[in-house]
Amino acid sequence: MYPRAFRYHRAASLPEAVSMLTDLGEEARLLAGGQSLIPLMKLRLASPAHLVDLNFVPGLEYVRELGNELRVGALTRHAQIEESQEASRIPIVHDCAAGIADIQVRNRGTLGGSLAEADPTGDWAPVLLVLGTEVVCQGTGGERTVKLEDFLVDAFVTTLAPNELVKEIRIAKPPKKSGGAYIAAKRSAPVYASAGVAVQLTMEDSNVCREAGIALGAVGLTAIRPREAEQVLRGKAVDAKSIEAAAEAAMHAADPQSDMRGSAEYKRVLVRALVKRALDAALRRSRGERVEVSHLYA
Numbered sequence: 001m002y003p004r005a006f007r008y009h010r011a012a013s014l015p016e017a018v019s020m021l022t023d024l025g026e027e028a029r030l031l032a033g034g035q036s037l038i039p040l041m042k043l044r045l046a047s048p049a050h051l052v053d054l055n056f057v058p059g060l061e062y063v064r065e066l067g068n069e070l071r072v073g074a075l076t077r078h079a080q081i082e083e084s085q086e087a088s089r090i091p092i093v094h095d096c097a098a099g100i101a102d103i104q105v106r107n108r109g110t111l112g113g114s115l116a117e118a119d120p121t122g123d124w125a126p127v128l129l130v131l132g133t134e135v136v137c138q139g140t141g142g143e144r145t146v147k148l149e150d151f152l153v154d155a156f157v158t159t160l161a162p163n164e165l166v167k168e169i170r171i172a173k174p175p176k177k178s179g180g181a182y183i184a185a186k187r188s189a190p191v192y193a194s195a196g197v198a199v200q201l202t203m204e205d206s207n208v209c210r211e212a213g214i215a216l217g218a219v220g221l222t223a224i225r226p227r228e229a230e231q232v233l234r235g236k237a238v239d240a241k242s243i244e245a246a247a248e249a250a251m252h253a254a255d256p257q258s259d260m261r262g263s264a265e266y267k268r269v270l271v272r273a274l275v276k277r278a279l280d281a282a283l284r285r286s287r288g289e290r291v292e293v294s295h296l297y298a
């Protein structure tokens, strides 16, 4: 289907994009990679009267290390993150970028667009939540920095004002003796996950866990932090027994809906299996092992 007619505006700078959004009002939407917005427009689930194109704003595509942070420009494509040496030093970030859809989507889709879209089945939110992430937003009053957990409000809802945009994403680099992994179960590459699990561990030594972060994607209206599952691991040996207990607790925290990607019961069972796999990979990575993880396709 064709989208409703709209007016196209090309912003040359961030202040110009903000001012266009302000002048055009709530009928205007930003265009980044177009990988969510354009399909929605073609289905007429979104019909903005104006599109403000960010793609010609210079200086928004980068992955940089700065102190204890990885800084990513809002317009950085998933494929650029997948190929970035800096990003690959945080393996869970690479797991996520490399597993999104297919190369066509990864070449166009952006990190800023993914977070602004706040799709409950998007892969980035669970991964960035377990790392500790801040979102730099730009509006008429200048910049503000928001923790990702506060930025994401509900399914498809963020704290962004209609005339505000995402400028940069700041990801905290994990301390030494850390390991993380992100594994999703998908029916095929170019579809969203049926369930996804992000795990980030920081260890006291090779067995005892100091800090555990777990987030579940696609099994709730926003990414879910299964706090009991994290608590099971904190200060304890990470072994078969504690992994089983954490997986069980995470399964109970999941709140999935039955849909074309599977029944709610099936997705809960998926969560339990994915938590075990992700914990195993994260633990091995925390010990310095090179572990390749891949999504499950079924």
Ligand SMILES: Cc1cc2nc3c(=O)[nH]c(=O)nc-3n(C[C@H](O)[C@H](O)[C@H](O)COP(=O)(O)OP(=O)(O)OC[C@H]3O[C@@H](n4cnc5c(N)ncnc54)[C@H](O)[C@@H]3O)c2cc1C
Residues within 6 Å of the ligand: 029, 030, 031, 032, 033, 034, 035, 036, 037, 038, 039, 054, 074, 075, 099, 100, 101, 102, 105, 108, 109, 110, 111, 112, 113, 114, 116, 117, 119, 121, 122, 123, 124, 160, 164, 165, 166, 167, 190, 191, 192, 193
């Ligand atoms: C076939 C297919 C499969 C996909 N599979 C997956 C998947 O498995 N996992 C996954 O995570 N994603 C998946 N996606 C989505 C993809 O990751 C998109 O890149 C992402 O959802 C949106 O990014 P975008 O840059 O394309 O944003 P756009 O589609 O351009 O914009 C999305 C929304 O965000 C707003 N926006 C964009 N940039 C900004 C900004 N800087 N500041 C404020 N608002 C902004 C837009 O106005 C719009 O409302 C898939 C997409 C397709 C087409």
